[in-house]
Amino acid sequence: MSTPGHALLLAQRALIQFPRNPILLGFSLMPVLIMYLVFGGLFEGVAQLPGFPTENYFEYLAPTAILLATVPGIGNAGVALASDFQNGYFHKLLTAPVSIGAVMLGRLLGDCVRLAVIAGLVLILAVALGARVETGVPGAVLMIAMGTALGIVTFGALSANLAVRTRDAAAVQAVQPMAFLLIFLTSAYQTTDQINSGVLRTIIDLNPAERVMRPMRELMLSGYDWGEIAIGFGVIAALGLIALPLTVRNYRSVYS
């Protein structure tokens, strides 16, 4: 069996685990939905400002909620990998002719499915609140794919690397709040034009997450902006090119 075959088997293992861990499911879904509802209610007035791209703030906020689900959420893959290191199961898997890449990929794939479902639920809630996905179901799928891909190359990679370096689930969990910073320093809650601080605008411009947030928002509010979509996937690919060799190097240390 090849690496993709092994990865699929291990992704299935992760998917079987999720319903058996209702706390994980609940706590990866509820905060996102609550934040969506709370921030949507708090900043609803922003949508009334002149030049704001939509009158329904929940529409504007939907891509943010997707990233809030996927980017910090993928960190759970690292927590699970660290647990596997701690209890010895990671090495047990490696006693079979399975590559380290397959073990890691399997875990990430499983978590991607979980997060895609959560992101889908966020969009269903958005629609229930009167929002409309301009590009329909294909656009929604693309949004979720972009959000999940950004999660993998940022906090997915970070948490997987921390898992192998620390082999401590608590240490991996400790960095998860950093994911919120990555998202908050984007046009998550208001357009950059509405932000007064020039420094903050520059930081937002430089934040790779912003390059992904923009096409996602376009998909939600306007339509397919293929130029922005290409930039978004380009940023994801570039981050992946940095994360992948680093991760491969770190995981080689598994064989002590």
Place this chain on the structure above:
Amino acid sequence: MGMTISLRAARRHANLKRPDASLVGATRRSALDEFVGIAGGPTPDVHPGGDAIVLERLTKTYPDGTHAVRRLSLRVAAGECFGILGPNGAGKSTTIGMLGTLVKPTGGRAYVAGFDVVAEPVEVRRRIGFAMQQVGVDEFATASELIVLQGRLQGLAKRDARTRASLLLEVMDLDQVAGSRLGTMSGGTRRRVDLAASMVHLPPVLCLDEPTEGLDPRSRAGIWDALDRLRRELGVTVVLSTHFMEEGDRLCDRIAIIDHGAIVVQGAPAALKARVGADATLEDVYLHYTGRGLEATTPVAA
């Protein structure tokens, strides 16, 4: 009256919980017969020269400078059961880890089933079953799921993996907990599940690091029985490390006592005992070769 009823109920419960030992033994044997039958005969001899395991000056020095294994050389014939005994920190787990491709040697060579553990780790893993000292299980999986997954990762078809898992669960006396999650099981039960997972693909070589640690005598006897049968009928080679002298005596054709990463003595248990004294036990042998003043001992070949 109430007390009488509850005592009766307790007895009935106890009877239900403890089926007739001979019936359990028969079920286990029959499952083992069926499991062994799956292989259809001895495992093919993939070991050039008849040796399943060859270590040539195998060395492991960890990055912190610890010399865990020093120029260890030995040969284990196909179908042989070879025991590694030694005090804590002697290098037993590191040696077995290198055989299982989980620990990278820093010097020398090791061949398992004819394949180099460094150059051909995937080929080695296809041919070994490996149970680690630290039992590694997925706590959210059931016993059955864990064994099936290990079989699937070893390339078995889903149906085949399920059949084998179910037989192994019986062999290990685990059929009652097949559907229970590993997170709810005791350490000993997890160890038996881990051992079953190591055997699911019927490997020609089994590397077991303290396989019966923490098991009750009944479970231990069941595992010894299974290992005996796998060796006798399928020619499976077993390398195990253990602290149980009885285990070494009962299972192993040959034993190596290692200390400070080097072989102090090796040979058949009977020969080693005879060397120490007329009525010597394996424990006497162990104490003789690992006792005080051993540091000055030069490694002795059998």
